[in-house]
Amino acid sequence: MTIAIIGAGVAGLSAASDLKGAGHEVVLFDKGRGAGGRLSTRRASTPAGDLRFDHGAQFFTARDTVFRALVSDLETRSHVAKWTPSRVSLAHTGGTWSAEPLRSDDDWFVGAPSMNSLVKGMAEGHDVRWGERAIALSIRDEGRYVQLDTSGWQGPFDAVILAIPAEQTRELLADTSPVLASEAAASVTAPCWAVMLAFDAPIKTGWDVAEVSNSPLSLVVRNSSKPGRGNDETFVLHATPEWTRANVDKDKEKVAEELSGVFCQMTGAGAPSLAAAHRWLYAKTETPANSPYGWDHAQRIGIVGDWRIAPRIEAAWQSGHALAAILID
Incomplete structure (x- = not known):
């Protein structure tokens, strides 16, 4: 056939x-x-060198026995690596940010050296x-x-x-x-604005992955904490479906500026050396x-x-x- x-x-x-x-x-x-596709890698050139960002899917699990065997094979062939980030739940309430540790029973995997x-x-x-x-x-x-x-x-x-x-x-x-x-x-698929940030110095957050509530952001990931991503301090921000829908046609530069501002207010970071946005029209299944x-x-x-x-x-x-x-x- x-x-x-x-x-x-x-x-x-x-x-x-x-x-x-x-x-x-x-x-x-x-x-x-x-x-x-949604596992694409975005490359960016900076005075310090070329950077790579996982601006779509951030990680994956392997619960199915057959899929786990495939992942093990890909890991052996250096296409996949296990990732154990420090995780928190971040909430913005009353003008302040509060963090609670998160844990998972699942192993997390990423593509190596990119998704x-x-x-x-x-x-x-x-x-x-x-x-x-x-x-x-x-x-x-x-x-x-x-x-x-x-x-x-x-x-x-x-x-x-x-x-x-x-x-x-x-x-x-x-x-x-x-x-x-x-x-x-x-079936309904939600859109998502993704923003890629680079900094000249490490940002002291105490976490690598933050699931965010009461904010335009839903997820913040220290991209550089993944295996094989180099030593440059890089982050990927994902906006909520609600914020993305309300701003779906906004200029990319304005999206990058607004969401990076939320990140800097959240973490106390200074201005990034690089800020770029990408719009995923079909990002996450809702129905x-x-x-x-x-x-x-x-x-x-x-x-x-x-x-x-x-x-x-x-x-x-x-x-x-x-x-x-x-x-x-």
């Missing part, structure tokens, strides 16, 4: 690995120039066509075709799997699979679908992603793994 997978993130590569292992021919198309290393490791050995954005699907007598904005129509394929955000899935399947398009339409995957048997089209289950990297892998098992059976 020949299968096209649109989206070479964790969900798409999870399905691809299982399907290829079962003897099927799989090709993946991804609009990105390279591995990443997209996880995808790079999973993509090894697969036929991935980077820089190929899917713009249409066509069901014909001889099979399914995918139209790409650079190389035109590709096919025929026996099946097509979409491993992209729900909003993009809905648009792409509006004509070819209204049933799956309606499933995607029912997931009611099953790990969607499958239109008549059209032989499937849909997967973390938005089917929960906003976690492991959930994206579980979604792709679940649909692959159905196709293999």
Whole structure:
């Protein structure tokens, strides 16, 4: 069976690995120039040298036994590393900040030396066509075709799997699979403004990760505390969905200035040497679908992603793994 997978993130590569292992021919198309998506790494040049920021997903867990085995293999191949940051809950009340320690029973992992290393490791050995954005699907007598904005129509394929955000899935399947398009339409994904900061000297916070409440910020991470990130003092800030929606069209420079100001007020830090913002339109699932995957048997089209289950990297892998098992059976 020949299968096209649109989206070479964790969900798409999870399905691809299982399907290829079962003897099927799989090709993946991804609009990105390279591995990443929400696991992308942002590079920035400063007088002190080049910096790298994990400005999307910050870490992942491995609770599923099969996924844990994959993570162990990737760790052995130096694509993944364990991360044990000091964590607090920060609340802004009455003009002051209060911190409470946080602990987790889960091990936390990160890509090494950057988050997209996880995808790079999973993509090894697969036929991935980077820089190929899917713009249409066509069901014909001889099979399914995918139209790409650079190389035109590709096919025929026996099946097509979409491993992209729900909003993009809905648009792409509006004509070819209204049933799956309606499933995607029912899922809601929150946007997120991310701000990347660099400082010339260490910031004394007493923590590496802060989950924030009563603030425009929801999460603050000392990016430089992760394995392989170098010695420069860097932070990544994530705004709340509510603040992001209210400021979704604001100028990037103004977002960086406003949220870095919140961080400096929170920590007592001086002005950063670098402040840059990135807007994720599809960042975190708020309303997931009611099953790990969607499958239109008549059209032989499937849909997967973390938005089917929960906003976690492991959930994206579980979604792709679940649909692959159905196709293999």
